[in-house]
Amino acid sequence: xxxxxxxxxxxxxxxxxxxxxxxxxxxxxxxxxxxxxxxxxxxxxxxxxxxxxxxxxxxxxxxxxxxxxxxxxxxxxxxxxxxxxxxxxxxxxxxxxxxxxxxxxxxxxxxxxxxxxx
Amino acid sequence: xxxxxxxxxxxxxxxxxxxxxxxxxxxxxxxxxxxxxxxxxxxxxxxxxxxxxxxxxxxxxxxxxxxxxxxxxxxxxxxxxxxxxxxxxxxxxxxxxxxxxxxxxxxxxxxxxxxxxxxxxxxxxxxxxxxxxxxxxxxxxxxxxxxxxxxxxxxxxxxxxxxxxxxxxxxxxxxxxxxxxxxxxxxxxxxxxxxxxxxxxxxxxxxxxxxxxxxxxxxxxxxxxxxxxxxxxxxxxxxxxxxxxxxxxxxxxxxxxxxxxxxxxxxxxxxxxxxxxxxxxxxx
Numbered sequence: 001x002x003x004x005x006x007x008x009x010x011x012x013x014x015x016x017x018x019x020x021x022x023x024x025x026x027x028x029x030x031x032x033x034x035x036x037x038x039x040x041x042x043x044x045x046x047x048x049x050x051x052x053x054x055x056x057x058x059x060x061x062x063x064x065x066x067x068x069x070x071x072x073x074x075x076x077x078x079x080x081x082x083x084x085x086x087x088x089x090x091x092x093x094x095x096x097x098x099x100x101x102x103x104x105x106x107x108x109x110x111x112x113x114x115x116x117x118x
Numbered sequence: 119x120x121x122x123x124x125x126x127x128x129x130x131x132x133x134x135x136x137x138x139x140x141x142x143x144x145x146x147x148x149x150x151x152x153x154x155x156x157x158x159x160x161x162x163x164x165x166x167x168x169x170x171x172x173x174x175x176x177x178x179x180x181x182x183x184x185x186x187x188x189x190x191x192x193x194x195x196x197x198x199x200x201x202x203x204x205x206x207x208x209x210x211x212x213x214x215x216x217x218x219x220x221x222x223x224x225x226x227x228x229x230x231x232x233x234x235x236x237x238x239x240x241x242x243x244x245x246x247x248x249x250x251x252x253x254x255x256x257x258x259x260x261x262x263x264x265x266x267x268x269x270x271x272x273x274x275x276x277x278x279x280x281x282x283x284x285x286x287x288x289x290x291x292x293x294x295x296x297x298x299x300x301x302x303x304x305x306x307x308x309x310x311x312x313x314x315x316x317x318x319x320x321x322x323x324x325x326x327x328x329x330x331x332x333x334x335x336x337x338x339x340x341x342x343x344x345x346x347x348x349x350x351x352x353x354x355x356x357x358x359x360x361x362x363x364x365x366x367x368x369x370x371x372x373x374x375x376x377x378x379x380x381x382x383x384x385x386x387x388x389x390x391x392x393x394x395x396x397x398x399x400x401x402x
Contacts, residue, residue, distance in 0.1 A: 008348070015318060016353070017276055017277060018277040022187050030188075036205055036207045074318055080358075081181040081275055084207070094317050094389055102322055102323060113323050114387065
């Protein structure tokens with residue numbers, strides 16, 4: 001039985017976090033889940049490489065973590081809810097993350113959001 | 119026989135940014151950014167103060183505080199004396215604990231499993247912003263100390279998500295369970311999350327006002343018009359995280375009689391999300 005569930009037509013710019021992604025991103029998401037605790041966030045900041053190694057991230061995931069690049073992290077199996085805890089370490093909220101993924105400045109991104117209310 | 123009775127349902131978005139704003143509502147309610155959002159809540163609080171529910175069943179999704187991906191139940195229900203909030207990693211203030219009603223929880227759990235909903239029961243359960251933000255919005259200044267809560271958590275993190283139709287039926291089963299509980303209790307059901315938003319991917323920032331307003335219209339008296347949606351179509355129309363609308367449908371399923379809309383408010387946007395607030399009174 002396939003681990004994927006989205007047999008429907010793909011939605012542009014949208015990633016369905018299904019079984020396939022959940023398997024691919026397990027180590028990365030597990031590390032991000034650990035960031036619920038302040039002592040783990042501190043440990044990550046103290047030695048990022050050691051912390052990634054402790055959770056068994058692969059090379060692609062480690063590069064994406066180092067680049068703080070959300071799209072790369074998603075391609076590496078990251079789930080946005082867990083990635084939000086990673087972004088939070090650097091004081092980035094979902095609007096900063098949205099701007100990064102869409103190639104806009106944060107101000108442009110906020111204007112874009114608001115424009116959809118017109 | 120005296121039984122518990124569902125008095126109505128409330129919906130609200132549960133965006134983390136609101137959790138940061140709620141302690142400063144008195145200042146922010148005059149701020150141009152927040153005014154259109156907070157102005158909606160006065161009427162909902164008035165309705166609650168008049169209706170005086172004893173119990174709130176809160177249908178929400180866990181965003182990675184209580185559940186990791188090692189175990190990710192589709193439907194889970196709290197059966198604890200108390201529920202704690204905790205650090206979610208990105209700085210939302212941690213709220214005081216919420217009182218449970220384990221006896222009613224177990225009644226619902228027993229009834230649901232007998233009704234072929236094979237849910238997960240949780241005697242320990244951290245509740246995240248999906249639960250806490252609505253509680254702090256409806257019970258101002260965290261005045262929820264006298265209300266007992268039952269968290270009902272639906273998976274929206276990892277696909278496959280339960281379908282809109284399945285969530286509506288879960289709500290109906292919760293409604294039947296409550297209305298067979300032999301205690302004179304007034305119960306309100308909260309459907310949280312939504313409305314349209316997308317946090318991830320190149321389509322981040324997507325909002326669909328037309329679809330949201332259609333949902334707010336149909337959910338009152340024609341919820342069946344929405345239960346035919348697939349999750350994929352919901353993601354397409356409401357955004358990846360807009361799929362949280364299944365939580366509203368579960369709430370709506372729990373309302374047993376004719377429903378009257380008392381109040382609603384829609385606003386684009388807080389953070390990346392179109393916010394929706396509804397007060398639905400059970401007219402039966």
